[in-house]
Amino acid sequence: MISGHVQGQLLSTISHMLKPERILEIGTFTGYASLCLASGLPSKGKLITIEVKPELAAISQKYFDRSAHKENIHALIGDAKTIIPELDESFDLVFIDANKKENDIIYELVLPKIKSGGFILVDNVLWSGKVVDQIKDHDTRAIDTFNKKLKDDSRIECMILPLRDGLTLARKL
Numbered sequence: 803m804i805s806g807h808v809q810g811q812l813l814s815t816i817s818h819m820l821k822p823e824r825i826l827e828i829g830t831f832t833g834y835a836s837l838c839l840a841s842g843l844p845s846k847g848k849l850i851t852i853e854v855k856p857e858l859a860a861i862s863q864k865y866f867d868r869s870a871h872k873e874n875i876h877a878l879i880g881d882a883k884t885i886i887p888e889l890d891e892s893f894d895l896v897f898i899d900a901n902k903k904e905n906d907i908i909y910e911l912v913l914p915k916i917k918s919g920g921f922i923l924v925d926n927v928l929w930s931g932k933v934v935d936q937i938k939d940h941d942t943r944a945i946d947t948f949n950k951k952l953k954d955d956s957r958i959e960c961m962i963l964p965l966r967d968g969l970t971l972a973r974k975l
C-alpha cells in the first residue's frame with residue numbers, strides 16, 4: 803500500500819522542485835507519502851490528505867503530529883468522492899493514490915481544482931505490468947482504460963514514469 807523509499811524520495815524531490823502552495827493527496831494510508839510531499843511546502847503551504855478509513859487516519863495523525871510539517875498538514879477523514887467537491891481550494895500538485903478503480907472519478911473531480919500549470923501524480927498505473935496482458939482482470943482493465951484516456955486527454959500533458967509500480971506525471975494545460 804505504502805509508497806516505497808525510492809518513490810518517497812521522488813515525491814519529496816518533486817515537491818521541493820515545485821514548492822507548491824497547495825497539495826492534495828487522495829489516499830493517506832499511514833501518511834508516508836504525505837510527509838514526503840509536505841517536505842517541499844513553503845512555510846505557509848498546505849497539504850490536504852484524505853483517507854476513508856478512520857483507523858488509518860488515526861495512525862497517520864500520530865506521525866503528522868511528530869513531524870516538522872504538522873501545522874501544514876490537514877488530514878480529512880471520509881470518502882474523497884464526497885470531500886473533493888466540498889474543497890474550496892485550488893491545487894498546485896495532486897497525488898491520486900486511493901482505490902485504483904476510482905481513479906477516473908477522482909481525476910474528473912480534482913481536475914477543475916488544479917491550477918493551470920499544476921501537476922497530477924497517479925500511482926500504480928503499471929499494476930505490476932499487468933496492463934500489457936492480453937487478458938485483463940477488472941482492476942487491470944480499469945487502470946488500462948484510465949491510462950489510455952489520459953494519453954489522449956487534451957486538457958493535460960502526461961507521461962508514465964516506469965518507477966516502482968508506475969507513476970503518471972501529468973501537467974494541466
Ligand SMILES: C[S@@+](CC[C@H](N)C(=O)[O-])C[C@H]1O[C@@H](n2cnc3c(N)ncnc32)[C@H](O)[C@@H]1O
Binds near residue numbers: 830836855882899
Ligand atoms: C495505496 S494506499 C495510500 C498510500 C499512501 N498514499 C502512501 O503512499 O503512503 C490507498 C489508501 O486509500 C484509501 N482510500 C481508498 N478509497 C478511498 C476513497 N474513496 N477516499 C479516501 N481514501 C480512500 C485506502 O483506505 C488506503 O489507505
